[in-house]
Structures are given as structure tokens and as C-alpha cells.
Amino acid sequence: MAHELFIKLLRKIYATGESELDCERVRASLPAYVEFELAGNDPAVRFPQVKAHLAQCPDCAEEHEGLRAVASLEAKGALPEAEESLKRFEAEPVQESADIGAVPAP
Amino acid sequence: MSPRSNENWLWALSEQPGEAQAEALQDLREFLLRAVLVYLTLHRSDLAGWGRQAVHDLAEDLAQETVLEIRENLAGFRGESKFTTWAYRFIINRAASELRRQRYRNLSLDQLREEEPAAFQAALSDRDALGRVDPDQMVERRYYLNLLREIVETELNERQRAAIVGVHLQGRSMDEVAAALGLSRNALYKLLHDARKRLKARLAARHLSEGDILAAFEG
Numbered sequence: 001m002a003h004e005l006f007i008k009l010l011r012k013i014y015a016t017g018e019s020e021l022d023c024e025r026v027r028a029s030l031p032a033y034v035e036f037e038l039a040g041n042d043p044a045v046r047f048p049q050v051k052a053h054l055a056q057c058p059d060c061a062e063e064h065e066g067l068r069a070v071a072s073l074e075a076k077g078a079l080p081e082a083e084e085s086l087k088r089f090e091a092e093p094v095q096e097s098a099d100i101g102a103v104p105a106p
Numbered sequence: 107m108s109p110r111s112n113e114n115w116l117w118a119l120s121e122q123p124g125e126a127q128a129e130a131l132q133d134l135r136e137f138l139l140r141a142v143l144v145y146l147t148l149h150r151s152d153l154a155g156w157g158r159q160a161v162h163d164l165a166e167d168l169a170q171e172t173v174l175e176i177r178e179n180l181a182g183f184r185g186e187s188k189f190t191t192w193a194y195r196f197i198i199n200r201a202a203s204e205l206r207r208q209r210y211r212n213l214s215l216d217q218l219r220e221e222e223p224a225a226f227q228a229a230l231s232d233r234d235a236l237g238r239v240d241p242d243q244m245v246e247r248r249y250y251l252n253l254l255r256e257i258v259e260t261e262l263n264e265r266q267r268a269a270i271v272g273v274h275l276q277g278r279s280m281d282e283v284a285a286a287l288g289l290s291r292n293a294l295y296k297l298l299h300d301a302r303k304r305l306k307a308r309l310a311a312r313h314l315s316e317g318d319i320l321a322a323f324e325g
Binding site: 018 | 143144145147153162165186187191194199201202247254277291292295302316323324
């Protein structure tokens with residue numbers, strides 16, 4: 001575990017670019033990035049700087065995952081009605097594996 | 107709700123108050139509500155103990171606030187994605203920030219400063235996950251670990267070290283560490299970027315590549 005932390009930090013250091021996009025610009029690009037990704041494309045081709053930022057910034061990465069899950073469901077015509085989602089909060093024990101709409105990483 | 111084109115969304119939301127605008131606002135609110143509830147469902151573990159009504163109220167509040175935000179930012183929609191995908195990023199940003207606020211409580215710069223030695227000690231330890239030291243690789247590994255520790259201590263200022271510790275070694279959120287340092291998330295990203303650039307330059311000055319160092323740890 002200790003070395004994993006060191007290796008992760010080291011990879012982030014070496015992946016550092018001379019200039020990187022800030023969080024605000026990345027957030028603005030996320031909708032187009034996610035649709036490009038969901039169409040089966042490699043986002044590194046069209047959005048290399050956004051992809052690089054997502055590897056460094058945990059908060060933007062979390063929001064990217066969330067947007068991708070929602071956009072993926074909508075693209076499949078499977079975005080649940082509000083009532084359907086709310087039912088999952090009715091006295092249901094929290095299960096890590098019981099997720100909906102999770103999209104595997106490309 | 108019938109599907110709307112991007113042009114139709116923009117037209118209806120920009121209309122003078124009336125039936126078309128009211129319908130579009132209602133549709134937008136409904137889409138946002140559905141989107142944020144998917145997000146909250148995916149993050150149920152952060153909402154342990156929250157009942158249906160509390161989640162419903164949170165989602166309604168987030169949808170309401172986001173409708174206002176979107177109306178203020180309509181001119182920023184450039185048609186690079188579906189309108190709804192563009193709209194969802196606003197509510198997901200709000201929901202993610204809210205859940206992060208639930209997770210953290212009053213982290214301070216002092217606390218990060220106090221935790222710094224232990225965090226570096228853990229990350230730059232010369233022992234593996236089971237606490238063992240491999241004598242064959244010990245010398246080389248210890249050299250690299252000590253080198254990085256020395257570079258961090260001599261090249262980074264206190265705030266840069268706190269940011270590296272909080273975000274990269276302790277896995278805290280950017281929002282949480284930014285709040286502790288009194289910065290915006292953007293400013294924290296810049297602080298971290300400057301710190302990483304500095305560390306990368308110092309390693310390069312010693313002619314050390316990523317592969318050289320990783321070879322000592324992945325053998």
C-alpha cells in the first residue's frame with residue numbers, strides 16, 4: 001500500500017504537462033467529451049488536455065463519471081423517472097454493488 | 107415530454123414569459139430531477155441514513171437552483187453537445203459538491219500541516235504492504251524514496267506540500283483541501299500543477315526517468 005501511494009504520486013508528477021487546463025474549462029468541455037466517449041471514440045484524440053486533467057483532479061473525475069452515467073442512460077432511453085429512483089431510498093440497505101447506470105471505464 | 111432539439115430548447119427558454127417558456131422550464135426541471143436522482147442513487151453510500159423524503163427535497167432544491175443557473179448561462183451553450191447533456195453537468199457539479207460537503211468537516215491548514223510527516227512517512231516508506239523490506243531492492247528503493255522526500259521538503263512551500271498531502275496522498279477532495287487553504291478549486295489546481303511541475307523538473311535535473319524509478323518498485 002505504501003509503495004502504491006508513492007507510485008501513484010510519481011505517475012502524476014511525470015504526467016504533468018507544461019500547461020494544463022483548469023477545472024472550470026474542463027467542466028465546460030465535459031458534455032462534448034462525454035458524448036464523444038459514449039460514441040465509442042478515444043477522447044485522447046480530440047480532448048487530450050481534458051483527459052490529462054481528469055487523471056490529475058479527483059473532483060473533476062468524479063463529475064465526469066457522474067455525467068457519463070447519466071448521459072449513457074439517456075442515450076439508451078433509459079433515464080429512470082424520478083419516482084423510480086426515489087424508491088431505491090425506501091428502507092433499502094446500502095449495497096456497494098447495487099448501482100444503476102454504472103458505465104465501465106473505457 | 108416530447109423530445110426537443112437543441113434549437114427548440116434555446117428558443118423556448120429564451121422566449122418571453124408565456125406558455126412555451128413555462129413548458130420548457132417544467133421539462134428542464136423534470137430532466138434535471140431525473141438526472142440528479144440517478145447521481146444520488148449511484149452515491150447512496152454517501153447518503154447513509156437519508157430517507158426518501160430528505161433525498162427528494164435535496165434533489166428538488168438542486169434542480170430548482172440549477173434551472174436558475176442554466177437560465178443565467180444560456181448564452182454559454184454553443185451546441186457542442188445535446189442541450190440536456192450540457193444542462194446535466196451543472197446539476198451534477200452541484201450534487202457532487204453537496205455530497206463532498208457531507209463527507210468533510212472543517213479540515214484546516216493546521217491539520218494538514220500536522221498530518222504531513224505521517225502522510226509522507228506512509229507514502230515514502232521503504233516497506234511493502236506487509237511491512238517487509240526486500241534486502242535486494244532495499245538500497246535502490248530507499249534511495250529513490252529519500253530523494254523524493256528531500257525534493258518535496260526543499261523545493262515545495264508549505265501550501266504546496268499541504269495540497270500534495272491532502273489531495274494526492276490522503277485522497278481528500280479538491281473542494282475540501284481548497285476550503286482548508288482558503289482557495290477556489292481552480293486556484294488549488296494551479297497550486298498543485300506548479301508543485302508537480304517543480305518536482306518533475308527537479309527529477310529531470312537528476313536525469314531520472316519515470317521508468318528508472320518504477321523499475322525499482324515493480325521488479
